[in-house]
Every structure is written in C-alpha cells, then in structure tokens.
Amino acid sequence: MSKFDDCVVKYEAEFKKLGVDFDADLLRKVAKGCGPSIYNRDASTVSSGDPEELNRVKTNFLIKKLGLKDGPKLDEAIQEVVGVFGSSNRNKYRAMFYYLLAVKFKKTAIYN
Numbered sequence: 001m002s003k004f005d006d007c008v009v010k011y012e013a014e015f016k017k018l019g020v021d022f023d024a025d026l027l028r029k030v031a032k033g034c035g036p037s038i039y040n041r042d043a044s045t046v047s048s049g050d051p052e053e054l055n056r057v058k059t060n061f062l063i064k065k066l067g068l069k070d071g072p073k074l075d076e077a078i079q080e081v082v083g084v085f086g087s088s089n090r091n092k093y094r095a096m097f098y099y100l101l102a103v104k105f106k107k108t109a110i111y112n
Helices: 003-018 024-033 035-039 051-065 072-085 094-104
Strands: none
Touching: 003 024, 003 035, 003 094, 024 035, 024 094, 035 094, 051 072, 051 094, 072 094
16 A cells, blocks of 8 residues: 555544544545645644644635635634544644535535
C-alpha cells in the first residue's frame, strides 16, 4: 500500500470512530488536493487552538479554494467542524477537516 493509501485508510478509520458518514471517493479527492501536506506530521493536522491556523483554513481553503465570501458563517462552520472532532481531539486531520467544510458548503463539485 502506498503512503497516500495509508493516509486515506487512517482518515476513514477516524471518521468511523467519530461516527461520521462519508464518501470514500470524495475523501480520496480531498486528500489528494491537500498535496504533500498530508505526509508532514505538523501540516497534516489543523490546530483548532491556534487562531492563525483557523484563519489560514478560512482564507486559503474556504475563500480561495471554494470561492466563498468572507463572513461570520465561515467562522461558524469552522467551529462546527471543530465540534465534530471534539476540541480535545488532536487528530483533526486537514483532509478530513477540508472534507467536512466542502460538504457543509455543498462545494464538493470542485473535486470532480
């Protein structure tokens, strides 16, 4: 199994542990879209306790990648996704985080 497949299997297991239904094909596409960051221990996760990190998610993913307009709904969605993981969960994998945000805003077509 490749390193990429290992990461996807890890994300699938984490989603199952959290009790979140997911589309495996879409998860693979989102993980692929994250590029090499999924292989770096620090970059592969989102630090929900770091306001700068959450702002990067908002700016680089929600606004630039998904094409959404800045506003309080973006911050609310980020906090909602943090809630899915649980604030004390250290395994907030970036690919999963982005997957949940793309589904929430119905922007999954960007990965087709």
